[in-house]
Amino acid sequence: MAGLSQWADLPIRRATRPGSLHTISMTDEQTTDSFGLTRRQALAAAAALCGLGAVVGASSAQAAPRAGALRVRLSAYPALSKVGGVAVVGNLGSIPVAVVRTGRTRCRAFNRRCPHAGATVIPQGSGFLCPAHGSVFTKTGARVSGPTPTGLIPLKTKLSRGLLTITV
Numbered sequence: 465m466a467g468l469s470q471w472a473d474l475p476i477r478r479a480t481r482p483g484s485l486h487t488i489s490m491t492d493e494q495t496t497d498s499f500g501l502t503r504r505q506a507l508a509a510a511a512a513l514c515g516l517g518a519v520v521g522a523s524s525a526q527a528a529p530r531a532g533a534l535r536v537r538l539s540a541y542p543a544l545s546k547v548g549g550v551a552v553v554g555n556l557g558s559i560p561v562a563v564v565r566t567g568r569t570r571c572r573a574f575n576r577r578c579p580h581a582g583a584t585v586i587p588q589g590s591g592f593l594c595p596a597h598g599s600v601f602t603k604t605g606a607r608v609s610g611p612t613p614t615g616l617i618p619l620k621t622k623l624s625r626g627l628l629t630i631t632v
């Protein structure tokens with residue numbers, strides 16, 4: 465928190481009337497904010513909050529999926545028990561996600577939003593179909609036909625002991 469201690473010694477400039485700035489001469493113990501805290505107390509509180517956030521972030525990363533991750537237990541989706549199986553597995557934030565089992569220990573995941581205009585593609589036949597304008601994709605997300613300019617956007621995956629973690 466060396467950066468914060470540097471700020472403690474800077475003068476505060478306060479506008480007392482429109483268009484004017486005055487430098488207020490002060491010490492840490494003379495000036496209080498609207499909560500009655502001295503500058504040093506306010507900085508200490510801010511530093512403590514930053515530290516608390518880091519601890520909470522570290523704790524949640526160890527105990528639960530980090531923010532922005534979707535965890536999928538493959539056994540919950542019978543279609544994913546065999547290579548080639550496809551399943552719609554929910555959302556990663558606002559991103560609708562599909563998973564394809566591509567190997568015994570491998571899966572791929574895709575953003576189901578169509579790159580053309582954002583409709584949600586659905587599994588159909590041996591791949592995906594966009595119901596809005598008819599774009600067709602393979603089950604590995606490659607473009608087959610239709611107005612979509614590209615294939616489906618892949619997401620990052622990590623498979624460990626039957627648990628697939630999907631991130632952007």
Ligand code: FES
Nearest residue numbers: 578580581594597
């Ligand atoms: S939104 Fe999918 S083809 Fe237009």
